[in-house]
Amino acid sequence: MKSCGKQLLQSGMPISGARTMLKANQPDGFDCPGCAWGDPEHGSSFEFCENGVKAVAWEATEKRATPAFFAKRTVSELRQLSDYELELNGRLTHPMRYDATSDRYLPVAWEVAFAEIGSILKGLANPDRAEFYTSGRASNEAAFLYQLFVRVYGTNNFPDCSNMCHEASGIAMRQAVGVGKGTVLLEDFEEAEAIFVIGQNPGTNHPRMLGDLRRAALRGARIVVFNPIRERGLERFSDPQDKIEMLRRGSTDIASHYLQPQLGGDMAAIRGMAKAVLAAEEVAAAAGLPSVLDHSFLAEHCAGFAEYKASVEATSWAEIEDQSGLSREEIERAADVYIKAERVICTWAMGVTQHLHSVSTIREIANFMFLRGNIGRPGAGLCPVRGHSNVQGDRTVGIDEKPSKDFLDALETHFRFTVPRQHGHNVLAAIGAMLDGSAAAFIGLGGNFARATPDSALVEKALRRLKLTVHIATKPNHSHLMPGETAFILPCLGRTEMDLNATGNSQLVSVEDSMSMVHGSAGINRPASPLLLSEVAIIAGIAQATVGSAVVDWAELAEDYDRIRDHIEATIPGFEDYNKRLRKPRGFHLRNAAAHRKWQTPTGKASFSCQALPEQTVHQRARKGEGRFALQTFRSHDQYNTTVYGLDDRYRGVYGERQVIFIHPEDLKAINAKAGDRVDVVGEHDDGIERVARDFRFVPYDIPRGSIAGYYPELNVLVPLGSAGEESDTPTSKSIMVSFRRRNAA
Structure with missing residues (x-):
């Protein structure tokens, strides 16, 4: 609580900040701009966490980065500030254009900025010379409009923050179960008898998850953690929403088992647990005891089990111990928790996805869960935990450099234009294109591209050699200080702020959490500046200046987001009655076929993989x-x-x-x-x-x-x-x- 108070005071909004937080993650309020953890169906009045307070205070600060801020220092001087020092200056208030002569950002009118951006984009040799980045903070409506504009423009170049975090999860799960999303609901955590937490630190990254783990631990669920680093929140947790626990300064034990594998050793550890499960099945069969494996599930729903079993049996314990850094005894104890639980959830994050062999590791997680049928029933399933609040939703509504044929066909039929079919650039390909000169323009819808990406020095070089850089943002960040030949900073509304159209009506946006729940978000705070535009309005302005309104009336869509949602409903399965269902408390769930044991894979079944362990981690x-x-x-x-x-x-x-x-x-x-x-x-x-x-x-x-x-x-x-x-x-x-x-x- 002391940390929350410090953040509110630092932002200059202790009273208004407390009022704002009461509307976070509530049906009549706004979605927290922090993590993508789900909201409970039986939500409380205080469904936020310490990081949520920090995220809201950061956005709703009373500090302002006005044109006077940019006039005081050159871009070269601003570049010497740390990330913390730079963003501490507060909210952007005016659209700004870089002036190379003075090495400063100067104010510019919106219509001038849109016209110049459109002129440069139209003047490129071909649309594939532009890169269109998206951060997971963008709403479904902004992301859909963005992808529509870019495809009308003529490219699928969509480097996206998901390329740097859960790309492996989507790929591996589509291969294994046919859907690139988690198969569980938040309610499943109330029924699970065991929860395996692999390569993630909820205490820092999605603290509300710790509340669900705490409640699971209190009712007797076993929680097995695989994390190289001892994280206090996964060992013991004090729930700020439990008044008695906070008054007594108590805490609850979270992990029943805490294993610390070597970096990159998760796949070997999971393979070891699978080996222990298969060995237990042999012992049970020899003794005439009930089966350990779910043979009915394996026979009816799975393909490739025999090959996988052979691969596991061919993997020696010596190899598993050496690569995982764990002992056979530690791994077998963890496997015993799995064997004794009827309902198991496996959850993971970037500690799994940011390795060379991440896809293979997640396939191994799926293999492990198949053994006892722990997918497609209450209290069980696969749960990749996304980071930013709408990184999953952005992908759902079309931010994808490799879009499906069905989606492109739907766009082409509905909007009646020729959709680009060639796959575009992801983040690493976009950086490569900037470095070799084949990319000339970059537009960033939120985020801090230069600081989120690898090889910082090369990325700075890549951005600064471009003909055009445009950043849609709420605060100054280091990406803005790596300007191209022509560069703009375009300030947008934050999630906590009221978004009013020309008639004074409040606009509603939507997001999708890690459990595929889609819910509405409507800000309550006065905008930081009267000159701020919404992300949707900024995209519409750039689109109008670049491609005109022959295919899409951009201004009409920006005036009423219900119209954008009508187009989403018409082109993307699962969004039937979008506007109606969105306005229900807690929103609605996008159906997950794998959660119902419908496998959209080439075999029509859940697919085992039988890769060998990595040659070396x-x-x-x-x-x-x-x-x-x-x-x-x-x-x-x-x-x-x-x-x-x-x-x-x-x-x-x-x-x-x-x-x-x-x-x-x-x-x-x-x-x-x-x-x-x-x-x-x-x-x-x-x-x-x-x-x-x-x-x-x-x-x-x-x-x-x-x-x-x-x-x-x-x-x-x-x-x-x-x-x-x-x-x-x-x-x-x-x-x-x-x-x-x-x-x-x-």
């Missing part, structure tokens, strides 16, 4: 070189994605700084270093490019030997552009080989 490669370590990047507790709310990480005991490296105490001794020593962290990728993160302090921590961790975006400079997940093309931010270069001791 980053940890196994690192230990072959003296002084080398496997690094993962993650968030601090005072951070959400690239947004830094403060400089403290109280869960990990770090205060007032961010340039730290968490390392096992014995590893410090092995390299003749001690706590507080400062080092440069040097990337060890084999492409001949020097990557160095300078001046970081050692912090001893409970982490496997040979593995280290630190915060992004500061360490993104070490993530090679050329290192990406197999099939997913996601940057391998959890699998970075590094060494240290000594600085002066503290």
Whole structure:
């Protein structure tokens, strides 16, 4: 609570902020601009968390980054500020255009900005020379209008934040169960007898999830955690919505089992549990005991079980132990929890998805869950937990560089224009196109592209060589300080602010959470500036200036978002009666075929995979070189994605700084270093490019030997552009080989 109060005071809105929070995640209020965790059907009046308070306070701050802010410093001078210092200046108030002569951003009229952006886009040699980025904070309505504009313009270049987080989840789950989304509802957490939490830290990334894990633990569910780093929130949790617990300063044990695999060792750990389950089945069969496997489910609903079983049996325990970093006994104890539970949920996040072999790992998770039929029944299923509040919804409504034929056919039939069919660029391909000169323009719908992406120095070079850069944003960030030849910052309304059309009617937007629930969001605060436009209005203005209104009347859609939703309903399955259902409390659920055991796969069944374990993980490669370590990047507790709310990480005991490296105490001794020593962290990728993160302090921590961790975006400079997940093309931010270069001791 102290942290929440600090954030509200820092934002300059302690009283109005408290009023605002009472409307967060409520049927008549706004969706929290933070994480994508679901809202309960039986919601309370206080369905928000500490990070939600920080996100709302960050957006609803009374501080303003006016033209006077930009007049005081050149862009070169602003570039010296940290991410925290830059965004602390508050909300953008005016559209701004970069002036290269003075190296400053100057105010510009909206109509002038739209006209110049449209003129440059129309003047490109072909539409594929433009890149259109989307952040997961965009609403369904803004995202649908954005993809429609871009496809009318003529390209499928949609680099998207999902390319950098859960791309592997979508790919693997489509292969395994036919749907690239989680199969559970929030209510399933109330019925699960066991919950496996793999590669995620809810305490920092989606704290409301901890409330559901706490309630599960209190009723006796077993919670098995696989995480290289000891995270306090997964061990014990004090629920701020439990008045008695807070008054008594109590807490609840969360994890019944906490296993710390080596970086990249999750697939081996899951394979080990599957091996233990298959062994238990053999013992049960020999003794005439009830089957451990769900043979009925396997026979009726699954394909490839025999091949998978053979692959597991061919994997030795020695290989599993070496790659996972866990003992056979630890893995078998975790498997025993699975065997004894009738209803199991498996949930994961970027600790799984940002590795070279992430798709294979998620396929292995699905394999494991198939063994006992833990998909498609109450209290069981697969649950990838998304990050930003609408990253899943953006993909649902068409933000996809590889759109399905059915979706493109629906657009073409409904809007009567020739839709581009060639696959477009994801994030890494877009950066490559900028670097080789084949891309000339970048438009960012929210987010902080330069700080979210890998290889920071290369990305800055890529952006600054473009003919046009446009950033639609609420606050200044470092991406704005890497201007192209022509550059604009276009300020938009935030989720907490009223969005009124010309007649004074409040506009409603919608988002989709990690459980495929679609619900409405309507801001209640006065806009930070009378000059702000909604994301929808900005997209419509750019579209009108670029492609005109022959195919779509952009102004008409911007005037009434119900009309946008009518078009979504007409082109995307599952959105029937969209406007009507959206206005019901808690919204509606998009049907998930896999949750009903309908498998939209080539075989018509849930599909086992039988890949071998990776030949080597980053940890196994690192230990072959003296002084080398496997690094993962993650968030601090005072951070959400690239947004830094403060400089403290109280869960990990770090205060007032961010340039730290968490390392096992014995590893410090092995390299003749001690706590507080400062080092440069040097990337060890084999492409001949020097990557160095300078001046970081050692912090001893409970982490496997040979593995280290630190915060992004500061360490993104070490993530090679050329290192990406197999099939997913996601940057391998959890699998970075590094060494240290000594600085002066503290």
